[in-house]
Amino acid sequence: MSTTVQSAPLPWSLLLFEPQKLLFSLSSFIAAAITLTIAFEFSLPRPWWALLTVYVTAQPMAGAFRPKVLYRLGGILTGALVSILVVPNLQHAPELLVLCMAAWTGVCIYLAVLDRTPRAFLFQMAAFSSAVISFPYLDDPADVFTTTISRVEEMAVAIVSVTLVHSLLQPWSARPIIHGRASAFLAHASRWTREALGQRHTRLEYEHRRMLAADVAELGMMAIHLPTTAGRRTVLGVQKQLATVLPLASAAANRLDMLSALAPLDAQLARLVEDTRAWLATPAPLQFTTGPELAMRCRALAERAEQSLSWRTLLRASLCVRMAEFIEAQVEACRLAQQLDGAPQSQEKREPTHERDRSFPLARDHGLAMLAGLATATAIMLYCAVWILLAWPSGSATAAFAALITCSFAMQDDPAPVLGRYLGATLLTFPLAAFYLFAVLPRVDGCAMLIVTLAPALLAIGYIQATPSLSARALPMFSCLIVALGFLDRFIADFATFINVGLAQVGGIIATIAVAKLFRSVSVRWTAKRMLRDNWSEIGQMASTARPFRPVHWTGKAVDRLGQIAARMAVAEGSDALHAADGLADLRIGRNVIAIRRALPTLSGPIQVSLREVLEGIAALFQARGRKGELLPPPSSLLASIDMAIATLCVRAHGASAHPALLALVGMRCNLFPTAAVPRMVCDA
Template identity: 85%
Template sequence: MPATARTASLPWSLLLLEPQKLLFSLSSFIAAAITLSIAFEFSLPRPWWALLTVYVTAQPMAGAFRPKVLYRLGGILTGATVSILVVPNLQHAPELLVLCMAAWTGLCIYLAVLDRTPRAFLFQMAALSSAVISFPYLDDPADVFTTTISRVEEMAVAIVSVTVVHSLLQPWSVTPVIQDRAHAFLAHASRWTREALGQRHTRLEYEHRRMLAADVAELGMMAIHLPSNPRPASAGRRMVLGVQKQLATILPLASAAANRLDMLSALAPLDPELARLVEATRTWLSQPASVQYASGTDLAQRCRQLAERQETSPSWRDLLRASLCVRMAEFVEAQVEACGLVQQLGSPVSTSGDWPQRQGEQAFPLARDHGLALLAGLATATAIMLYCAVWILLAWPSGSATAAFAALITCSFAAQDDPAPVLSRYLGATLLTFPLAALYLFAVLPRVDGCGMLIVSLAPALLGIGYVQAMPAWSARALPMFSCLIVALGFLDRFIADFATFINVGLAQVGGIIATIAVAKLFRSVNVSWTARRMIRGNWIEIGQMASMARPFRPVHWTSMAVDRLGQTAARMAIAEGSDALHAADGLADLRIGRNVIAIRRSLPALPAPVQAALRDVLEGIAQLFQTRGRAGEWLPPPASLLANIDVAMASMSAAAHAEPAHPALLALVGMRCNLFPFAAVPRMAGDA
């Protein structure tokens, strides 16, 4: 039975226990047992908070949480320091104190959303720790120093325990996940390109095309966690980053080849030699990755040889044929390189050759949006101020716990466009866990004596929910289940089973979640197309800046940034309305145009002066078009003057002495014309006479 089927429904997944998931749950439980033992042994005041931190920190993939340990500890210390500095000094001005803590939390969330690396956990933990430490003690800040030290000790013990246990038992490595994702991308890219080269269509399903970009972006986020991946045979970080860069290159090359074939087939049937080459490429794409790696070099050489056997004064059809052959060659070469690197992912780094050293360890750049991060920070700060205002106005004794719990949930889901649906599932999982918490508190724990018996009695619940946490389809429900159970039990130095306290704590948790949902619906439920438009707009602005001759030429990592931005829009585009105007903005076409701009600007210094002048007119036209799109925030059709400039530049290059049909700048002009003006009339070239 395939893994996807096993995780499709919870009952079957629980009946068919998987060793890796069971080992993860057992590792988390051992860490929880160690944490509880230390907490009771050293009389830490809130053992339940240490226990909750264990399951908040644990991650199913071993390599996914070790790089975050120092960031989490640093964030806890930062939040604790802010609490100690702010709370005692503003204890006589509660309104100003709430404003300062809300502003601090909002700033931390802004930085966490903006960063998008494991370093974001430093800012997130700083926000969480300051909220959890400060809000329950705003009424009595005199003991805030002792309380802060206790919270830091509890969280630090939990984080260190879960890190050590998971490092020793190694639930599973991130490397197989990366291998599966890379193999899936290669298979998707091969199937998509094979289909696109087989018939006249390049505008495939939006979700299908952008799924490839999403795979690349996700692979890069996984690669960030590799430095602490412990297995000797695991993939090196530099190698994975190299694989990601190759995969990012495949995406625009494959789409460009399909686009040229579509344009060429619209003019006339393919000549026999080119038709055989296209069919050979399709056959090659149907082979396994190992066969592609072995035979791809010869196929790429055939493509380049055909591209070079064109007339000295090429016609428009000749240029399209040369562009198709060169893009197919570049795609095949990138696919071969990627296949070779993916095969090396599972081999020891020491036997993987000198490729990583030659490529360097420069990280795959991430696209960041200050506007979205600012919105998340402002929403978090506003929500916290509203929680505290309601708590203070109602004079609710448990209002401080509600504010702290609501702040914790708000910070946890601040990075999502619309956290309300996730929070609704969070509320449902919390309500389902209350009967289990009541059973433990009033039926099981009164008969427990000692820390050892407590750990044994908790084993069934913690192991069961821990196994759910290891299941990707259900992991989001595990955290509220842990929170409800552990917070409701409220382990202290002595057992207290008070029904009124249990109900009050439960109401505080539910109230915090409901308040968070209400604030999310008011402040965060933005249309996903709004977020997608912002990302597309950022891409337009960068293309315009690259094309502008008045700006420095800085193309380094632009393709990677564009692919990352395209990957971020993938999920949003999938749920946006089909008639939405943002679908008019073809992200892959923009990606190809940006690469063409880079090719022209790199070739510009070596070309004759008349050709340079014609190419500068094209670049300025591209700059104006994309800057106008960026300012307007919507897709605008290119002007006819830009088409005329492109045709003049192509004619100028074709007429130049020693003109090469496969010259990068000339092929870039062909690509621009195909992408910007796909339905324009065939241009008149010297070779058409």
Template identity: 60%
Template structure:
């Protein structure tokens, strides 16, 4: 399940009502009221499933609803199809039927965790609908077709009502959301770069890079929604894609320039002209956007002219200074284009910026995937379902069939987390705390209610309160268990029934599903965030080893997208790790810069003679070997003397061919040396 950015939560004042949260709660309650009216009027068998689906599918941070509606309907259809296909044919073999359903739902969870785009809603809904439709009727699947049609009708009505209510009460223009996120990124990037060009580069890298990397990934996830809205032409989607690629590159270029400046300061080799230029850049980054854009062309010209002066010498400090100035010029140019794309996107003037587009070769912004973690989540789900059903059958528990359905809901809700156990524990506590409220309504308040209208008015205080909690990021994790406990305990049917035995059995079924899910999660998915971060880092090393191998195909933009995505994932997890954790040495920004330099070096191979190509390929081969060694060792390793010699030799050969211009290949080799040997400030022959 796609998941949203972990933004800083604002402190809440007591008794303060926020309009955005209230509008979400109100629109969801209107959808719930509409669902109840339709369910009672159409005599749907289980209105409470429809009501629960309303709150399961309503998500305050989800953005546009159109793609999610499509995916959810497709998921319901897939779950219903599998249920009708499997249940009647295996009704005489209950164990085989349970096994097939468990494997199917586990496969859906695997795909949902693997696919971190809005498509994950399809797989989640397929798993949830299969569990809801089939498990309560495993002991008598003869009427499974009628049951399937009823559940599909209930869930379809719920999704349509949620979509209509939210589009009317709180319409969301995805273009405005994308525009605001892009402006926020540019503002944060300018502030971070200005500070990084000061004297706080290392500290600020760890402080800001998580938000910057995650914003780039989320921009692409929001852009996926554009394809489902006919108001937006392909030019709009192309602009967003190009903007996303520009912002991803911007992050690595700014980091590289700040890193070069830091090394020059360590060598006490920042000349007066460079110092003045850096001061001008910092002042420009702190200026309003319209003022800064007028200064961009002059700053780029000054950078390139000063870089050409430094390239007259092959000394290491001169090459470092030239690299700093070239990266700074690239940063300013990329920032200028990104600002133009953002402005054009907001104004709808898409013809002009398309002339600035560079063919990226990648329509989508591919995200990093971890098959191991996804497989673990699917296996945990399959095992949990088999345990639920075994306990239900062995104990002959009348309401035990509902346990599997509740467990599927819990597992789907937290499948994307590294360690869902703490969240499931909170789910259990929130469920227990809601039973008294459910009992109060069921046995004290509802017996005095007559008619659907009075029922809706009576439910309003509880549902509006829980909906408001659902819209609060700090308390959203408590809302779904409260709502599911409350709605399921009510057991809304076409006529009122208050049976204490049924109430207790239903409650025990919910608790049984949550507790069993918690136990299985502890057994299968007790990995902490550091373990997951380590896996992501190692995947990046594997990609870098392949990227540096000249014999392998080069997919530059696809690699950059995955690297930026992983940077955000790792930084978010390492924010929870201790300061002395060794994994902090696996600097994601450094790996991103190395990868970009590898791409530049490989792209420039064809422009050099055979001797130069051999030297560059030899250096790249040793870079590939270093990342392969890190992959085998499971931790970062320093570069060895042979790699340093190979890089120095390639730098000397390419530098000897300079004609007062910055060769991208030379700048890439210098950048690789700076990142792989950050504390080696001199070179033997050219020091």
């Protein structure tokens, strides 16, 4: 008896080409054809470097080309200048020359990893171009000036060609993409807050906070693609509001949890919460029009709650104020997001942009950046040592390939797994390169025929590059194919040279993997722990009254760091103290510290003494957490200081200046001591 086995049908998505990806691949190929034509027409010595630069530069989002072209060209010129200054002066001391070039490359990678903006392309191109120019020609440093000019011409032609072609054939603006990101964030924040106010705060907080914080940081990376200063300032305003939305929504949910644990909500407050949840379920344009009235209701209820102060009424007032602030921030974010979609800006709501507020702050880790730079410099020195000791004819190319690879993957926490896939894609492409070199190219005559012959391979790999799940494999495929063919002004098909170049590429990748495992194989938990310690240390410094008070940009940096931590911990295995560390609670505590320190100079002496005692306790706690890297529990003495400060403010303080400090103390107690008993004292107005 026979059985028939039917294979599962292939999805149509695998059989049909997506027009946008196909257009991207076609645009890259046209840029490559233009680059090759110019290189052969003007007799540039290494056309293959120009062709490889086209595909190294090409990226699926066309909006990224125009602003980055200046950074890339600036990096190439910087690397060329360093090569001209260093190589001739140290040509008689090859060891010192290698040391200087490796140090220069390491410094550039350090700056690129530290920067975390599109400006990092300048440092990456400076490192890559200096390595490409210097290392393959250390045997003949006298000709370095001519070589440098040729490499600059080849790479500059490629960058300008790919920028122009992609801008013309893919005229998609980054503005709709940024508007989509901002709208998605507002939708995420609305859904999260709506469900959090519905008593689902604990379960949903960690689920959503990575997505929310990551979107805030991503907007800053994309803002550089906007052509006008007004557009970039609008994105900056959206970022600031979104960074404010995150802790305010979390604080409102936290206060609601605390109130619900004491007793059922009264009818008026329950109705306000339900109305807020219903408002969050409406589209963003409707939120913009109806939000101000809802915020006024929240503030009015907060004022009525403060007329008879007790712990419960303080919690109620804190909840209402945080809800009002959240609604106002959400409304402003909706207004700015509509501007990104082309909506006109109302003159009465336009806020001036200060000189210091022209960029969104990013949290930078000097330790990780130094580690990346040290790994790059060490790798290059090892490559050059092996090349010189073995007198390998193609060994100089290994250093150039290694520089390309290390520069490409310097941003990774642990680049070794990605480099393993890079090696696999390279090995798979060697048969294709051999087929072209020994079977196809000997029958090709002229630049036009060469371009036509290369079209199938370049278009196919370009389509792979446009596919997000496969794009990491495209660069090694391009590198292997183009470098192995090694286009010169005349065709040369030498098997020994082909093998030597192939071994140089594979050797460079393997050596890079080895060095990456030695220097860069750090776990995501280790990286997250460093960031968490930095966050704790900054809160401790900000709370210390002995230090200058510099709160500018702290919230933005904390949100950015929260996104980085949550993204890494989302892929970390197991559960430990780092998973227990609540980044949003730290963010709320930091904002409470800022509120207290801002109100401190306006209050009377006895109140200042109580608040300073609280601040010093916060500073000691978070500085200890930063030093030990552990989520140390707050001491009971800090709880006593907070309760005493609340009582002092209720009895002695009156007026608007004391109000933010009082609500900040309530927030601190809720965040640091969520399970503590209700204070025995009752505040009398």
